Amino acid sequence: MIEIKNISKSFGSNSVLDDISAVFKQGEMNLIIGSSGSGKSVLVKCIVGLYDVDSGSVEFNGRDFTKMNFMQRKSIRAEIGMLFQGSALFNSLSVEENILFPLKMYTKQSHEEMMERVNFCLKRVNLINVNKRFPAELSGGMQKRVGIARAIALNPKYLFCDEPNSGLDPRTGILIDNLIMEITKEFQMTTIVVTHDMNSVMETGENIVFLHHGKKWWEGDNVEILKTENAELCDFVYASKIMKKFKGF
Amino acid sequence: MLTALHNIGEYFLLLNRVFKKPENVKLYYRQIIYEMTSLGLGSLGLIAIISFFMGAVVTLQTASNIDSPLIPDYAIGFATRQSFILELAPTVMCLILAGKIGSNIASEVGTMRITEQIDALEIMGVNSASYLILPKIIAALLIVPIIIIYSMILGVLGGWVVASYSDFSTIDKYLIGIRWNFTMFSIIYALIKTLFFAFIITSIPSYYGYYVRGGSIEIGRASTKSVVYSSITILIVNYILTQLLLM
Numbered sequence: 001m002i003e004i005k006n007i008s009k010s011f012g013s014n015s016v017l018d019d020i021s022a023v024f025k026q027g028e029m030n031l032i033i034g035s036s037g038s039g040k041s042v043l044v045k046c047i048v049g050l051y052d053v054d055s056g057s058v059e060f061n062g063r064d065f066t067k068m069n070f071m072q073r074k075s076i077r078a079e080i081g082m083l084f085q086g087s088a089l090f091n092s093l094s095v096e097e098n099i100l101f102p103l104k105m106y107t108k109q110s111h112e113e114m115m116e117r118v119n120f121c122l123k124r125v126n127l128i129n130v131n132k133r134f135p136a137e138l139s140g141g142m143q144k145r146v147g148i149a150r151a152i153a154l155n156p157k158y159l160f161c162d163e164p165n166s167g168l169d170p171r172t173g174i175l176i177d178n179l180i181m182e183i184t185k186e187f188q189m190t191t192i193v194v195t196h197d198m199n200s201v202m203e204t205g206e207n208i209v210f211l212h213h214g215k216k217w218w219e220g221d222n223v224e225i226l227k228t229e230n231a232e233l234c235d236f237v238y239a240s241k242i243m244k245k246f247k248g249f
Numbered sequence: 250m251l252t253a254l255h256n257i258g259e260y261f262l263l264l265n266r267v268f269k270k271p272e273n274v275k276l277y278y279r280q281i282i283y284e285m286t287s288l289g290l291g292s293l294g295l296i297a298i299i300s301f302f303m304g305a306v307v308t309l310q311t312a313s314n315i316d317s318p319l320i321p322d323y324a325i326g327f328a329t330r331q332s333f334i335l336e337l338a339p340t341v342m343c344l345i346l347a348g349k350i351g352s353n354i355a356s357e358v359g360t361m362r363i364t365e366q367i368d369a370l371e372i373m374g375v376n377s378a379s380y381l382i383l384p385k386i387i388a389a390l391l392i393v394p395i396i397i398i399y400s401m402i403l404g405v406l407g408g409w410v411v412a413s414y415s416d417f418s419t420i421d422k423y424l425i426g427i428r429w430n431f432t433m434f435s436i437i438y439a440l441i442k443t444l445f446f447a448f449i450i451t452s453i454p455s456y457y458g459y460y461v462r463g464g465s466i467e468i469g470r471a472s473t474k475s476v477v478y479s480s481i482t483i484l485i486v487n488y489i490l491t492q493l494l495l496m
Contacts, residue, residue: 045368085365090366
């Protein structure tokens with residue numbers, strides 16, 4: 001479980017996050033949604049420590065991450081896997097080497113044991129015969145899968161996904177969402193997904209936090225979101241004219 | 250002025266992170282080998298062509314400007330050797346390397362920044378500054394002196410070829426000139442300068458690449474800035490070192 005308490009973050013005079021608190025449960029798909037510029041990516045980067053918060057705390061199963069130094073954070077970071085918006089695979093390394101990287105960095109396993117883990121992760125994300133290929137030789141969907149495989153290589157307790165289906169067609173996007181959900185359930189991870197894709201929200205949103213202008217505006221699940229009367233959320237969910245007509249606005 | 254001070258401060262803070270103890274020495278060792286190959290082998294052809302022709306031109310210009318009978322013919326070889334060992338090989342070649350290697354490093358690290366690869370390293374608990382930059386610095390400190398010695402040899406060789414095929418000197422006189430009054434300190438002085446320059450041409454572009462923000466236009470700007478500031482720093486450090494070591 002990850003608990004954030006009263007997080008605020010500014011860049012100069014620009015306040016991006018304002019007093020946000022939320023609980024992200026283990027074994028559930030926790031979604032952070034909001035329109036572009038609402039602060040969702042910044043929130044995730046604050047949670048994983050890429051940005052330092054101005055105030056507030058981030059607790060990973062009761063351990064306050066914000067009060068730790070670089071070395072203390074390393075133990076928690078070994079429990080974190082992250083899938084980035086553009087996959088962030090290392091271009092100079094092959095698929096296999098990308099997944100081996102965290103294993104080499106953190107474990108003392110033999111090469112055979114590490115390769116066994118690499119092959120397991122690739123199989124788990126339904127990729128075969130791509131070990132020796134380089135990221136540039138893969139499609140967007142395959143890169144996302146490799147990103148997921150790398151993120152789960154160390155068997156993390158916490159999985160973060162920043163817009164996992166951006167740049168993918170709706171069908172592939174749903175496949176990626178379902179894959180993340182399956183992995184979350186299978187390994188009982190605490191998963192936080194940042195998205196503004198309503199297909200993802202409807203498909204996988206078990207715990208949804210809606211951000212608007214850097215504030216937490218609404219919280220609920222994918223059933224409650226359809227019944228909400230919250231004006232800003234309705235504007236986000238039913239953004240297109242046809243959806244507004246469907247809803248009766 | 251404030252921006253310049255901010256950049257200098259940020260550069261030294263980055264260096265402080267770069268020289269932290271590595272997480273996994275084995276991975277760093279592999280990176281150093283990779284960088285040595287990438288930075289070193291990729292520059293050999295360019296350095297060879299430039300050094301050879303510069304050596305030839307320096308010899309021709311020295312010969313054409315010496316018309317006093319009081320100056321012996323072997324002075325041509327002597328002048329070529331001294332100018333190449335003391336200045337052209339260490340300083341001019343490092344300025345060329347600052348353009349070639351520097352822009353390459355700034356764009357490589359900058360691309361890793363904007364494609365979130367550096368964030369991915371940080372998430373894994375890796376000191377990204379150290380992992381990305383330290384191997385480049387160590388590789389340059391090891392390989393650039395070798396490139397510079399190679400440049401010295403080719404420069405003198407260029408002069409030798411000119412001496413062989415022109416009528417202003419003979420090979421014997423040229424060879425006497427390049428051996429005349431030779432002191433090992435000239436080479437040591439050149440290599441000391443080279444070590445400083447190797448550090449500059451890797452650390453400054455790494456800094457500009459590491460802190461790039463935005464997209465491809467900013468990478469291009471960072472690349473240009475890194476070459477400009479590396480070159481200026483090389484020239485300033487060259488003056489200081491010459492003052493300290495030769496005066």
